[in-house]
Amino acid sequence: xxxxxxxxxxxxxxxxxxxxxxxxxxxxxxxxxxxxxxxxxxxxxxxxxxxxxxxxxxxxxxxxxxxxxxxxxxxxxxxxxxxxxxxxxxxxxxxxxxxxxxxxxxxxxxxxxxxxxxxxxxxxxxxxxxxxxxxxxxxxxxxxxxxxxxxxxxxxxxxxxxxxxxxxxxxxxxxxxxxxxxxxxxxxxxxxxxxxxxxxxxxxxxxxxxxxxxxxxxxxxxxxxxxxxxxxxxxxxxxxxxxxxxxxxxxxxxx
Amino acid sequence: xxxxxxxxxxxxxxxxxxxxxxxxxxxxxxxxxxxxxxxxxxxxxxxxxxxxxxxxxxxxxxxxx
Numbered sequence: 001x002x003x004x005x006x007x008x009x010x011x012x013x014x015x016x017x018x019x020x021x022x023x024x025x026x027x028x029x030x031x032x033x034x035x036x037x038x039x040x041x042x043x044x045x046x047x048x049x050x051x052x053x054x055x056x057x058x059x060x061x062x063x064x065x066x067x068x069x070x071x072x073x074x075x076x077x078x079x080x081x082x083x084x085x086x087x088x089x090x091x092x093x094x095x096x097x098x099x100x101x102x103x104x105x106x107x108x109x110x111x112x113x114x115x116x117x118x119x120x121x122x123x124x125x126x127x128x129x130x131x132x133x134x135x136x137x138x139x140x141x142x143x144x145x146x147x148x149x150x151x152x153x154x155x156x157x158x159x160x161x162x163x164x165x166x167x168x169x170x171x172x173x174x175x176x177x178x179x180x181x182x183x184x185x186x187x188x189x190x191x192x193x194x195x196x197x198x199x200x201x202x203x204x205x206x207x208x209x210x211x212x213x214x215x216x217x218x219x220x221x222x223x224x225x226x227x228x229x230x231x232x233x234x235x236x237x238x239x240x241x242x243x244x245x246x247x248x249x250x251x252x253x254x255x
Numbered sequence: 256x257x258x259x260x261x262x263x264x265x266x267x268x269x270x271x272x273x274x275x276x277x278x279x280x281x282x283x284x285x286x287x288x289x290x291x292x293x294x295x296x297x298x299x300x301x302x303x304x305x306x307x308x309x310x311x312x313x314x315x316x317x318x319x320x
Contacts, residue, residue: 019320026318044319045287047261047312054285054315068319084314087294088287155320182320204320 003232005177005199008093008125008146010064014039015194016224017066017179018217019204020055022156028213029058036217040064042095042202044071045081045088065090066127073100075114082119094119095149096128105155109136113143120144129181132166137174147176149202152193153183156205160189164196171197187216187223194227195235259310272303279313286315 004011017040020029033041041063043055059065067085072078075098082094096119098111112128113136120126125146130136132150140148150167153159161167162183171178177199184190190201203220210216239245258265258275269275272295276283288295288303289312295303 020318021320023318029318042320043316045314046317048281048286048315049261049279049313053317055318056285056316065316067316070319083294084287084289085316087296088316089297090316202320 003228007127007177012039012064012200013037014221014224015200015228016190016221017042017181017200017202018207019202020059021204022208023213026053026055026058029055030060031214032207032217033060033063035214035221036207037221038063038217040066040093042066042068042204043090044068045085046071064093066093066095068095068097068129069115070097070099072096072098072115073108073111074098075111075118078111078115079118082115082124086124092123093125093127096126107131107151109133109139112136113139116140116145117143120146127179132163132170134166134169134173137170141174141176145176147179147199148174149179149181151182152180152189153185155182157183158185158206158209159183160185161192164192167193167198168196187219190220191223191227191230194224195230197231198227200224256305256307258305258308261311261313267305270305272300272305275305275311276300276313281313286313288313 014037016036016038018036018038019042069078069081072081078096078098096112096115098108099105107129116126116128127147127149128140128145129149137148153162179200180193180198181202184203185206207213207216269278283300291310
């Protein structure tokens with residue numbers, strides 16, 4: 001069954017986006033991509049000469065790059081990073097991430113909206129990382145966001161779908177795709193988000209920090225596919241306490 | 256000449272951007288450069304010269320989520 005996610009005019013078969021941070025070795029990344037089936041991959045922009053090695057040598061051609069604006073504390077800084085990323089020649093998709101709180105790493109909705117508006121007007125396909133608040137989400141959509149990317153839990157925490165209710169409201173109310181980003185700790189979390197009607201999930205730490213990241217990448221791929229299929233299939237009704245409902249006929253018993 | 260690269264004061268003999276990137280062993284295809292707050296378009300890197308006290312940011316893609 002054809003079930004593509006169309007984003008910025010691009011048709012995606014995979015609904016699992018992956019990050020490239022925190023791998024014990026970046027040389028794992030090609031195998032992670034292969035096992036996850038991901039078509040979209042995030043990268044960050046940093047000064048050369050620091051500890052981080054460049055990651056591009058490990059990303060196969062044909063992957064859709066989603067640079068983030070991590071490190072930005074204001075809309076202005078996010079816009080500057082987006083311009084640098086575009087100048088690097090990796091297309092015009094940008095994940096807006098504006099964070100000034102270094103303890104909880106929660107995104108600044110106001111600055112994120114400002115950056116989204118500027119970059120969407122310039123023609124970027126803007127994917128803002130956000131706290132799942134309905135009003136912030138609506139402002140982002142009004143500002144030109146192509147999707148919204150609510151956090152499941154704080155970045156890198158692996159605590160799972162802590163914001164489930166609020167993400168459910170976004171799925172219910174918004175016309176743009178919801179891509180759950182940050183905090184998903186295990187494949188069941190991604191599966192649950194997809195069953196709820198999220199259009200995709202972005203996973204980094206839960207794969208990169210697993211004992212066997214390659215196998216975990218495959219597990220997330222299967223979980224996202226399972227959740228998506230369950231959503232499309234339409235779940236059977238949940239029955240309450242005392243309402244057990246036999247699956248086998250209740251007649252014709254041997255006595 | 257004296258320039259500032261990624262926040263650090265540097266002395267260089269390079270008079271052009273390609274010469275400076277070579278001095279730092281950087282592949283022009285893997286970095287993006289800002290000079291005095293203005294992005295240098297990739298196509299203009301080969302013909303970009305440097306001036307005394309220029310402030311450069313040289314960035315590249317690293318792993319991130």
